Amino acid sequence: MRALVQRVKKVDLSVDGELYSKINQGLLVFLGVSNEDDTSDIDYLIRKITGLRIFSDEDDKMNLSVKDIDGEIMLVSQFTLYGDVRKGFRPSFTQSANGEKANDLYLEFVERLKNEFPKVQTGKFAADMQISLINDGPVTIQLDSKKEY
Template identity: 45%
Template sequence: MKALIQRVKQAQVAVGGQTVGQIQQGILALIGVEREDTVQDAEKILGKIARYRLFADDAGKMNLSLNDIQGQLLLVSQFTLVADTKKGNRPGFSRGATPAHGQHIFNQMVALAKQTGLHTETGQFGADMQVSLVNDGPVTFWLES
């Protein structure tokens, strides 16, 4: 499982011109599910997202986590994160999960996030989504399970 996380002042995702998820200060996490990923991978990545210290403390150092600031989380599925881009000029998706498996694991991650008490919003799995954000910093990190 792969996650591209961005510290944001605000972010939203729309489908067909309608907003389906929107947050204020927090993390926008683009999530890519691979064939072999399990719910345990989702738990591991989610834990890291919630505890990753990328928000500034009073001294201006990145010492605070999403949990510490009680920030919001926007989870957006993005299968292109698992693409193989090493060869040629066209991405390969053989490592990507099937749509059914990807949706199952992504939905489990969303459920786990909500159980932890994080204010969690999502995109729409498998949809053509338009994501907009105000990246704070910019601060962006790549996480893998």
């Protein structure tokens, strides 16, 4: 599994022109699921995401987690995180899990994340979403459960 984590001041997520979910200060997390992933990948990423110390403390040092600041998390499925453009210009998504597997693992991720951290909103799986955000910093961190980076 891969996650792209952005520190944000605000996120509004719409589906079909209607507001679907929103958060204030916290993290916007894009989650990609690969063919090789299973439930063992979930715990690693949840621990990393909720423990990331990327919010400023009283000395303006990145030393606080989303838990420490009582922030929120917006979790959005994004199969394109496994897009491979090493050859040519059109991304190949052969590493991305099929829809059924991806949805099952995404829903399991959401459930486990909410058990660990209750202030979670989500996107709509496989929907065409429009996301408006105020990026804070910007701070963007890449995570991979296979520890490829």
